Amino acid sequence: MKKYILYLLAGVAACGLNSCEDALDRFPKDRLSPDEFFHTEEECQLYTNDFYTIFPAAGTIYGETADIIAKTTLTSEVLGNRTIPAKADSWKWEKLRDINFFLQYSSNCTDEHVRLQYEGVARFFRAYFYFEKVKYYGDVPWVDRPIASDDQELYKGRDSREMVMQKVIGDLDFAIANLPAEKSVYRVTRWTALALKSRVCLFEGTFRKYHGLEGYESYLSACETASKRFMTESGYSVYTSGTTPYLNLFSSLKAIDTEIVLARAYNTAIGLKHDVNGYLTSITMGRPGLLKNIANMYLMKDGTPFTAQPGWETMQLPDESKNRDGRFAQTVRTPGYKRIDDTALSAPNLAATMTGYQLVKYLQAAKYDSYNASTSDMPLFRAAEVMLNYAEAKAELGTLTQADIDLAIKPLRDRAGVVNLSLETANAAPDPYLASAETGYANVTGDNKGVILEIRRERTVELLMENLRYWDIMRWKEGKRFEKPFTGLYFPGTGSYDLNGDGVDDICIWSGSKPSTSAPVVYELGKEIFLSGGGSGYVIVHTDYTRTWNEARDYLYPVPTDDRVLTQGAISQNPGWNDGLNF
Template sequence: MKHTIINALFLSAAIACISCEDMLDYQPKDRLSPDTYFKTETDCELWTNNYYTVFPSAEGIYSEPYDVIVRDVLADEISGVRKPMPTDGNWNWEKLREMNFFLSRASQVEDESVRLEYEGLTRFFRAYFYFEKVKRYGDVPWVDRPLGSDEEELYKGRDSRESVMEKVMEDVDFAIANLPEVQNVYRVTRWTARALKSRIALFEGTFRKYHGLDGYEEFLQACVNASEPFLTGPYSIYTSGSTPYQDLFTSQNAIETEIILARAYTSAISGMTHDVNGHLTGATMGRPGMTRNVVNMYLMRDGSRYTDQENYAIKTFVEECKNRDLRMAQTLRTPGYKRIGGSKELAPDLSRSTTGYQLIKYLTEEKYDANKASTNDMPLFRLAEVLLNYAEAKAELGTLKQADLDNTIRPLRVRAGLPDLDMEEANANPDPYLSSPETGYANVTGDNKGVILEIRRERTLETPMEGLRYWDIVRWKEGKRFEKPIEGLYFPGTGEYDLDGNGSVDVCIYDTEKAPGNSADVLYLKLGSDIVLSEGTSGNVLAHSTQQRIWNEARDYLYPIPTDDRVLTQGAISQNPGWNDGLPF
């Protein structure tokens, strides 16, 4: 089925790439005509298949580099180097024209049920398209018809966030009403549209709440309403096998039990592979690692907080991995880890991870390690996110009950080997680590502070490397987290270390002129050059210890508008606050 869908996408691209401008100018006999096309379901399917390319690539999903995961090069967003540029690939409107062109011709479809389904699909993608624009830029021009090259509307200014989001919600509601109810992990359905509405409404509701904008309650309630059908729907949290969380992301074919929509990959078609294995195991592919701050958030197996333990901050790796949330060992290399398909126990490799907390989420067998050889499908929407959305929206609204947590957070905790989340207990004793400005989220207040923090913990640990984290920080108005030191494994000093507890040395940290050995099984790191520790001769691994991280609260929650478009519209497209692009308008 996966291969069939991909082949259909390739076929549709040939048709969808026909220039709409050319078709409006003339119709040679050897070209498709818009007056004779869009008649049948096949016509509609071939045209709309091309919409799926608006979804992020695999790399766009798994390679997020912010405060949960960090790579060897800091993202522009957190290093303070962003500035207005002439162009920006995200300020691109080509796909919108394809969608609007179809909607302008949809009346030609002969079967009304087919017309409504493909109008619903098109409006799903238009909602997704505009949601991505609003997240990034705030106010954007709303256009709902194909424009000619001489129309004044091409040079219009930005419409308000409020009006655009109203249109987005109308589009996604139309999609929910008209898309098929059947499950399909590679095609957008009514369930996908509900999941999208859940995501959109939670983002907009919490963004408005924490950024002081009006109307947040309406969006949070819309999130609740869109998510609620999933509580009794056909999807469930995947729990099969001994490592179900890990298996969910390493499976070659998307697991339909939990995954609502996935992006398909296969080696059968050139260009339809990705490189997650190289990203996670290569020495020159970014060396991603989880931060100590987030590792500290994993609970103990009995549900107690790791950070409540005495001397938690100076525990070495073997000690800190004991009796933790099962997701930790299914996201990171921990003692006893073996590669899928392998028999050798592997310790974390600091030459391939900036923090030493080496990631294994999405990592498959060694045979996929060759350049861009990975073919495991990439989840775009899954049940776990929707359940977290539902719980968070109700907690922010003040309508959350223990039964809601039992229906949403409990299934995730069962898979993680943890006891249930008790709402009363959480609110009576909010986690100091999660509420601290230095280690957590300082903006959370009110009667539900404790449970909101716990829901954020669950979201942080359930969804790393899924393309959600940056936007979570944006909507929570917690950008100052990006300025915190990036710390990794703790080392009490120079010497030899057995990172996987198997009795053999894995790492040697030295401060002499030469390494004290040359064993091929040991990674030798010179203190101060190969490795920097937070306390000088001891402490946590420091990544980017000499690079400043800057987050401007008055500016950085929105991206700058590209200057070429500002010039083209003679200032009708305004610049976002705080971004000085030097233009006189």
Template sequence: MKNRTISILLGLLAFVTGGCEDMLDRFPKDKLTPENYFHTEEECRLYTNDFYSMFPNGSAIYGETADVISQTTLTSEVLGTRVVPSKVGTWNWEKLRDINFFLQHSGNCEDSAVKLKYEGLARFFRAYFYFEKVKYYGDVPWVDRPLASDDTELYKGRDSREIVIDNVLKDIDFAIANLPAEKSLYTVTRWTALALKSRICLFEGTFRKYHELGDYAGILTECIAASKRFIEESGYSIYNSGATPYQDLFSSLKANGTEIILARAYNSSLALTHDVNGYLTSSTMGRPGLLKNIANMYLMIDGTPFTSQMGWEEKTLPEEYVNRDKRFAQTVRTPGFKRIGATAVSAPDLAATETGYQLIKFLQAAKYDSYNSSTNDLPLFRTAEVYLNYAEAKAELGILTQEDIDLVIKPLRDRAGVANLSLANANAHPDSYLSSEETGYRNVTGDNKGVILEIRRERTVEMLMENLRYWDIMRWKEGKRFEKVFTGLYFPRPGEYDLNADGKVDVCIWKDAKPSTNASLVYELEKDLFLTEKDHGNLLLHTDYIRKWNEERDYLYPIPIDDRVLTQGNISQNPGWEDGLNF
């Protein structure tokens, strides 16, 4: 076991030509020594290209679920069925060894400017690596040099998250100071580093606040400073051109550099593809759909809550989309929706979405629907997130102003066709739906409650399907949301339904006697699908088990058993997780 774990820590030295998966180009090991390598920019570039594989792949980016999207199979985190594993990929340290190996020997580079640039890149990725570890596990061992097989630090215990985050911030500050300022869609720059610092500091600051770990104000201030510098110096802005700018930002084959800071590149000619089209249109890939609770969060265009409208609970899809935040119709299929390149309208397909709110974010033309054929670039960091981080950090510290809102919230709402947020009105009248323990966020209190809730609303609808939501729930200490009832579209009775108001019946729901119908999809009530009020109500999902969230345990993942055994308990287990070991 000792040798196996040491081999994990030592890792393999791999190189990629462009930072994308499936493009490995391994360098002969007999030629890779500190004495004869890392002397030129090309050698530094080749080695550090492999670090880009640390970023999430396609399905991880667009495939988030948490409490916003339901699939036919829920994750173990949402179900509450996680167990302590023997080993797991999220407790893998190969890339850290590779990063530290590079940093130890990058001094070989003969060009000091190149040396600093690639040291900055390596330290960016070390910061990213450790941020991911802290998100999953909290306290983790901090190691800043490559370890030999007989090094006692291989068996060291965990350092506190405060120590780790302090070192992470040192790394990311070095990266900000030394990475190039020139924009690049596919390589890390100074602006990527500022965006990462903004993300790290918001996560850690709010996690400490809502989990009552103390010492959160300073790190939220760091988030504000990094975000503000990005806003003032980067030249990035919110993309707002054309009739459907939000939708176009994600369906475009090539990433839009107006707003997207860093993207993962895809290209069919290089066999770099993902499967978002299949995921969103197939009846066999989970049938993902927006949950009703999140659909309710999209505002009316006048800035008032949808849930303040008369009879909102009983509105059908053709009724509820009227005069809504434009992101609603650019995120799910609503009346008038047409596939890219198509002339005919397309209704929601209940065979491909179990909630009825069929997602279209990232969806490309129908020719990409076949298995693993999608090639649109996927964003890793974008400007809207930095704007939202800035607003949230300031709101949490009680220093947000209307001028701040005009700077970072208004551009998002302008693109969505929604009236601007008023700080005074939000705090004077906190939205009852968002503050409800059943439908909203139970942990928000204080004088800024109203505006914090509104920023969370904005973040929810703006950043949907971008691999952030689960971690937002963790830092806000809102895991109990996973226990709530999951529902979809509203149906007032059994019968035929034209879901996109084009005059054609799309689905028929029947009870007692199957009717004659032209609908392509026919479902028997209480057998094929279920409604919340038996013969009417919202689509009712996942009622065959009880979801349970443990407030004392589930905000951190369990440490794998193998590594606990290897260190003879120096690596302690996270609270609440039972692994059967006596140390």
């Protein structure tokens, strides 16, 4: 029965992805009679199952790009060519209507324990819903009851960001107090609510700090408190089993609940599948590749920066992979890499990756490579994120201690085989690569500059491909990173190259007369592959685009024009976006 309910939940989630409804006045569930429902736990659970469709699908999670991964097409956010839409999925409100409907009539359940638990579920999802709205749009209308089609509140304007975020915190505190403490990798619990509060408060606190808004300290303090409680009470820890625990955590078919707090379920038996294997191995699905700037951020095992090594600028993959943070070889193909269930070495395939740094995070055995055949669960929240949130919040507040680092950062570095971070050393000599406007984050200042930069490094390599990076860039006010060159592996010139040291050539780069070669990938220089120095240098991608970022506009999305017209201008447009409307 439990397995059936789990599959039902996942199936409901899959069906919800195709929903087209976006009206706040929609009467939910085929005009369900409020007086006849929500009396039992089963009824409450069946109704609230649909709320889980609010979570991102697998492709959104592993398909993250931002400034860390390049694909054959770039997002409009990265390109800087967003336009103002008439409608937008990010401005849909139907799930809020369903959540508020449940909360209005949940009192039909006379079992107080059950009622409070499912009100906790609903308020968790209302908090999640509104957090997403604030991330996209800033100020948004707060609505906490079902609205009828003739209700004037349907046409109200925005409420302040502060007011909405305080309501979000209130909902999360209610959820924390009333959701069950038992772990459940497919249902929200007290620990999921604490993890979400940690995420919400770090985002809001750092967004306010770097965008010059008031009140950032209270949010960072709330993040610290929620994160610390999660870390000390939840029982979750960093998964360390096996010789490649980081890789194993993400390639497991079923979510590993040692560390993963909540996951989205996928299962072949009921047709819930995604395409991560195809995405990472196909030559026709985007050819994603890690960018050189991010590859450079992985430390050496002794804790020193890779960019402090002599000759790092011209190292080729076999050399740059030596003695690195273990997450490097568990995120991209490096010498020695073998596919799951395979004994043969697998080199990077430049036909399937634009940059040469071919991703392996989430990659399963080759039998899942065919179209839409992957069935691995997708993590939505995990303990490592909460630990990083805790360290960053305290660093931004100026209260971080070495003991905090030992609690929150050391377990992640231990798993990766990297020497622990030293607060004193980091602040005494901030890494110039991370502090540079060209390669790092130039807007970090103050006594804790060095350790903040190191925590950002840690977050970048630990949480890569988990649908968090774009929003990290937004809260840090670092959108100009999208304008920087997108590069990959270094090649000293034309010739044949063995990328994984197995004695077999993996790519041939030629100019002039095409050579005879056994390499599986053969590219003509200047036509099929471009190097940053012309005849040598880093693989450079997207040379045909001019990427721009408008600091005065692009940190928020434009409000769809249909909703501006519907409210006759009560919903104002975001700064810098001119939609041509006269209100």
